[in-house]
Amino acid sequence: MADNEQVSAAAMTTKPRKKADRAVAKAQAKAERAAEKVKAKAEKERVKSLAKMAEDKVIKELIASLEVHARSATFACGGVVPIKQKPTHSAAPTTDTDTQAAKGNAIDPVQIRFGTSGSGVTVTFAHAEATSPELQALIQACVPASFGRGGEEVLDGDYRKAVKLDKTAFATSFCPYEAGIIDVISQLLAPQTVHDKHMCSIKAELYKLNVYSAPSGKFKAHVDTPRSKDQIGSLVIALPVAHEGGELGVRSAGKEVLFDWSAGEGCDDDRCTIKWAAFYSDCEHEVYEVTSGRRVTLTYNLYLTRGLGRLAGSTPGLQPEQLPLYASLEGALDSPGFMRNGRVLALWLTHSYAHTNKHVNFLPGSLKGADMSLYNTAQALGLKCLVVPIMTLEYGGYHDDRPCYLLHRNFKFQRGVWR
Ligand SMILES: O=C(O)CCC(=O)C(=O)O
Ligand SMILES: [Fe+2]
Incomplete structure (x- = not known):
């Protein structure tokens, strides 16, 4: 009995031990499974982070390439148009300007008429003559030039020292279309490619006549107030009047282009020219101080208009496949x-756009320079592209302080956020 009791006691003690072992083994197996899971997760994370690193590297390289693209793109252009001179008995033409004039590119001397009806005055700009009585009378007729500050037109000689005539106060014989300037601007600032569905063209509208005189005629760094939502840029025509200084500096993406129209740059009594510059509306620009003489300019607003469509057989100038960005x-x-998962690649635009106006919203047709060639490059690669404004948090959407360009093979719009 005592033995039996012992056996049964042993049996009783063995049973619970087996149960405990099983529990330990179970816990061990569970722990092993958990450890394996953790290991697998860590491996997955490692692979994921390697893939992410590889993707980040590709994106970094792409961003560097986009920055170079933005910096090297055209945001301003300019040129020279010779003025026809009275025939002389001098030797055969030798300079570039003379050769252009001989080829028939030269325009008639520019006339400006102003003054009240019946007592109007005509100034003819055919020579770099800063002192003619007619030019003096023109300057007398001008009024101090204001500029926009905080939504108001202000006069501040420290910021802008110039006089102006509004377009209602004068007439000019100069036509930027006839001079071939609008063709050049259209090609350089509103280039069209085979991939464009919407053809656009440029319309120039006379705005003002400005005179910046020495000493200290200037217009400090500013961005022009757009005169309408479809304004794309400004055109400045420098009339042949002798002066020093007064360079026009135009800036975009950290780069400045300088237009120097002072005397010694090809304007004297024998070879007289019109000089011009055009730039996008969102480019900061500045007229440096005029140190001698007078700098007389006509300004035009440039607007984008819908074109008539591509002419059969015409070859567009820009081939995105040849841009470094394409590669x-x-x-x-x-x-x-x-x-790999078909996310959206969002790329910031270089220029600003009046995207909120539905009536004149030509986007993507109205994309400028670097942005247009980026769009066309993406299209040429078969990507589906959208130009999309990014909302600010104030309006309940995705926030960032820069406008956004989106492109990738597969993309979808989810809960107000591009993913
Ligand atoms: O005369 C120039 O070159 C530019 C003038 C200008 O910036 C303006 O009128 O807004
Ligand atoms: Fe300006």
């Missing part, structure tokens, strides 16, 4: 693992 973007898209 970079193609390389990024071909990289294994780059946005």
Whole structure:
């Protein structure tokens, strides 16, 4: 009995021990499974972070390429148009300007008429003559030039020292279309490519006549107030009047282009020219101080209008396939693992747009310079592109302080956020 009791006690003690062992083994197995899971997760994270690093590298390279693209793109252009001179008995033409004039590109001397009906005055700009009585009378007829500050027109000689005539106060024989200037601007600032669906053209509208005189005639750094939502830029025509200084500096993406129209740059009594510059509305620009003489300019507002469509057989000037950006973007898209899940690649635009006005919203047709060639490059690579304004948090949407360009093979819009 005592033995039996012992056996049964042993049996009783063995049973609970087996149960405990099983529990330990179960816990061990669970812990092992958990450890394996953690290991697998860590491995997955490692692979994911390697893929992310590879993708980040591709994106970094692409961004560098986009920055170069933005910096090297055209945001301002300019040129020289010779003025026809009275025939002389001098030797055959030798300079570039003379050769152009001989080829028939030269325009008639520019006339400006102003004054009240019946007592009007005509100034003819055919020589770099800063002292003619007619020019003096023109300057007398001008009034101090104001500029926009905080939504108001203000006069502040420290910021802008110039006089002006509004377009209602004068007439000019000069026509930027006839001079071939609008053709050049259209090609350089509103280039069209085979990939464009919407043809656009440029319309120039006379705005003002300005005179910046020495000493200290200037207009400090500013961005022009757009005169309408479809304004794309400004055109400045420098009439042949002798002066020093007064260079026009135009800036975009950290670069400045300087237009120097002072004497010694090809304007004297024998070879007289019109000089011009055009730039996008959102470019900061500045007229440096005029140190001698007078700088007389006509300004035009440039608007984008819908064109008539491509003429059969015409060859567009821009071929995105030849832009360095094409190779970079193609390389990024071909990289294994780059946005495999079909996310959106959002790229900031270089220029600003009046995108909120539905009536004149030609986007993407109205994209400027670097932005248009980016759009066309993406299209040439078969990407679906959208130009989309990014909302600010105040309006309940996705926030960032820069406008956004979006492109990728597959993209979708979810809960107000591009993913
Ligand atoms: O005369 C120039 O070159 C530019 C003038 C200007 O910036 C303006 O009128 O807004
Ligand atoms: Fe300006």
